[in-house]
Amino acid sequence: RVVAVIMVGGPTKGTRFRPLSLNVPKPLFPLAGQPMVHHPISACSRIPNLAQIYLIGFYEEREFALYVSAISNELKVPVRYLREDRPHGSAGGLYTFRDYILEENPSHIFLLNCDVCCSFPLSQMLDAHKNYGGMGTILVIKVSAESANQFGELVADPVTNELLHYTEKPETFVSDLINCGVYIFTPDIFKAIQDSFTQRKDRDYLRLDQDILSPLAGKKELYTYETRDFWEQIKTPGMSLKCSGLYLAQFRRTSPILLAGSKGSRSAAIIDDVYIHPSAKVHPSAKIGPNVSISANARIGAGARLISCIILDDVEIKGEGDYNAKLGITILGESVAVEDEVVVINSIVLPNKTLNVSVQEEIIL
Numbered sequence: 001r002v003v004a005v006i007m008v009g010g011p012t013k014g015t016r017f018r019p020l021s022l023n024v025p026k027p028l029f030p031l032a033g034q035p036m037v038h039h040p041i042s043a044c045s046r047i048p049n050l051a052q053i054y055l056i057g058f059y060e061e062r063e064f065a066l067y068v069s070a071i072s073n074e075l076k077v078p079v080r081y082l083r084e085d086r087p088h089g090s091a092g093g094l095y096t097f098r099d100y101i102l103e104e105n106p107s108h109i110f111l112l113n114c115d116v117c118c119s120f121p122l123s124q125m126l127d128a129h130k131n132y133g134g135m136g137t138i139l140v141i142k143v144s145a146e147s148a149n150q151f152g153e154l155v156a157d158p159v160t161n162e163l164l165h166y167t168e169k170p171e172t173f174v175s176d177l178i179n180c181g182v183y184i185f186t187p188d189i190f191k192a193i194q195d196s197f198t199q200r201k202d203r204d205y206l207r208l209d210q211d212i213l214s215p216l217a218g219k220k221e222l223y224t225y226e227t228r229d230f231w232e233q234i235k236t237p238g239m240s241l242k243c244s245g246l247y248l249a250q251f252r253r254t255s256p257i258l259l260a261g262s263k264g265s266r267s268a269a270i271i272d273d274v275y276i277h278p279s280a281k282v283h284p285s286a287k288i289g290p291n292v293s294i295s296a297n298a299r300i301g302a303g304a305r306l307i308s309c310i311i312l313d314d315v316e317i318k319g320e321g322d323y324n325a326k327l328g329i330t331i332l333g334e335s336v337a338v339e340d341e342v343v344v345i346n347s348i349v350l351p352n353k354t355l356n357v358s359v360q361e362e363i364i365l
């Protein structure tokens with residue numbers, strides 16, 4: 001049996017993302033019309049013999065209550081939110097709930113960061129992991145040498161794929177191969193975390209990367225599985241728009257039924273990959289796409305032109321007669337209203353604002 005754990009962090013962590021997560025915790029911010037955490041959950045639900053998915057974080061329980069019960073019903077996999085009283089670090093958080101995780105007597109434990117966007121090739125990782133025979137396998141990817149220092153940089157044996165060296169966000173370049181934040185472990189990981197706790201005076205906080213992976217490199221315990229598919233980290237509002245587009249493109253390949261298509265002359269013109277929630281109302285003369293995601297109860301008026309946008313719940317974009325509202329590369333928060341004839345480009349608008357003048361390259365707080 002297999003258990004999956006998704007680390008969702010908590011309110012003090014996602015500060016770079018804050019303008020967007022005012023009304024909703026970052027893991028529930030919609031990408032391609034689905035909460036961010038839905039994408040890893042949905043990948044986990046396809047693992048054979050999956051017993052349980054745990055979300056571990058230090059957000060209030062009530063913030064996740066509705067979502068976990070809805071998604072458990074929808075996917076027919078039990079999903080449960082476990083709340084830490086305070087942050088214990090990525091390894092410490094996992095260890096806090098070891099009794100829950102081991103209750104299922106799992107042979108393998110998947111561990112996923114919530115704030116990464118990728119195709120989550122979990123079954124392939126599991127196969128590779130079984131072949132390697134170590135304690136853990138890390139999903140890795142090659143990135144540009146300039147961007148590598150934002151991540152865990154690592155060196156792997158080109159033949160055996162063993163992790164030989166690991167440095168978290170190093171100041172001087174080590175390698176363009178980086179840690180994707182997606183792992184598979186045997187239950188021995190808890191022994192490794194326990195040993196590390198015992199060696200430290202600060203017994204409260206332990207990070208998976210620096211404190212566990214780094215010291216285990218080169219000991220035939222950890223291996224790597226390289227993805228050649230898409231992968232991005234979602235730390236900033238701008239990245240959420242890019243990742244929304246990546247997931248829309250993935251839907252085009254895996255579940256095109258989720259995407260909007262022009263259905264005859266009475267529906268809006270749709271360009272490339274677009275998601276429209278069934279409860280949203282879009283005027284037939286509007287032109288939407290590419291890379292647009294429209295959430296529940298949004299109303300898009302006549303002649304509106306939307307390109308590269310995330311439109312959150314209850315947003316209203318007016319457009320009447322010959323005058324059009326236009327949006328490009330923009331994220332509109334909940335219940336924002338955009339008046340007729342207003343043009344919004346490269347902007348992020350916080351919840352509950354009304355825009356009656358055009359804006360470009362702005363964050364409307």
Ligand code: GDD
Nearest residue numbers: 007008009056057087088089093113114151152179180181
């Ligand atoms: N529950 C809980 N408790 N979750 C936590 C805690 C904690 O105390 N601290 C971090 N997390 C969650 C975050 O929400 C995120 O999903 C994941 O654990 C890793 O967060 P960080 O430890 O802050 O690391 P990072 O995101 O800067 O970098 C990690 O991920 C990169 C890939 O996105 C590292 O593992 C890098 O090496 C890696 O490249």
